[in-house]
Amino acid sequence: MHEQLWFTQLLNGLFHGPVTALLRMLHIEPAFPGSPISNSAAMEVLVLLFLVGLFLLIRSRLSVEQPDGLQHITEMFVGFIGDQAHEIIGHGSEKYVGFLSALAFFILMCNLMGLVPGFESPTAVPVVPLGCALCAFFYYHVQGFRRHGISYLKHFAGPIWWLFFIMIPIEIISHLARVLSLSVRLYANMFAGDMVTFVFFSLVPIGVPVVFMGLHIGVAFLQAYIFVLLTMVYLSGAVAEEH
């Protein structure tokens, strides 16, 4: 049996039957039929449960006259994302703030999980940042189509319409490169943070790894912010109105 975190073992003990059956229905044979749920999937489920619980708690404690500390922090967070969205996207940015702040909360919590002993960051495996990047990619294209209809495709032809035969391949490649860069940036930052902490842990077990874990906290916040910032920039490119 390969190494599992305690939460992964708990989930596998409860759900390995239905999950293996579901995977087999999709013609995927799990590597370990007794434990089909991987560490990263279990950690993502934990983040999901934690965030839903947190949002329900915030919702139950909302008050206009006497906001408490939790409400202040949430307002700061969502207000920050709303202000950034307004600065970058401009008019009509409010409808995107929901998705953007959900993305920000999820990526931030996933990044910070790795610092707690007994858990690991789901964003330190390549698949999870790819999933987040694909969500962002499909989100801004769908919003572009909703805003402009089918003439959203004219954006790919570039500013001069008769250069479309060279602009369209370039635009397609650059849009796909956005998915690559978003996912690789997040994955590499989280993975490198873990690696650097391990390396210094193997050299000096006391004191020095704490410095790198502190740096990892800063990097976790910064990378979540950068991911959401770049999604806003791509969104603004997709839904911008030409004057």
Next chain:
Amino acid sequence: MKKLSNVFMALSFLCFAVPAFAQGGEASAVNWVAITAGFSMAIASAVCGLAQAKATAAAAEGLARNPAARPGIQLALILGLALIESLALYTLVIIFAKVK
């Protein structure tokens, strides 16, 4: 006298070359991938450092000239630094993919 002793010291260092007389047996294969990975990561990090220094210097000067433009300059700085950083990280990912 000092020059002579220096000459003798230099000649004595040549004794370190004795293993060259050993039998040329099965040499362990040189791991070129690891050596190249080290050099390429060093080059990528160095150039990334230079580029980020230029970006930070420009942002600091712009902020000094016009402190009221702080939100815009801060945004451009953070965005620019993250994009430059990610170029060095691509090299790191290739290293982790290719080096055994």
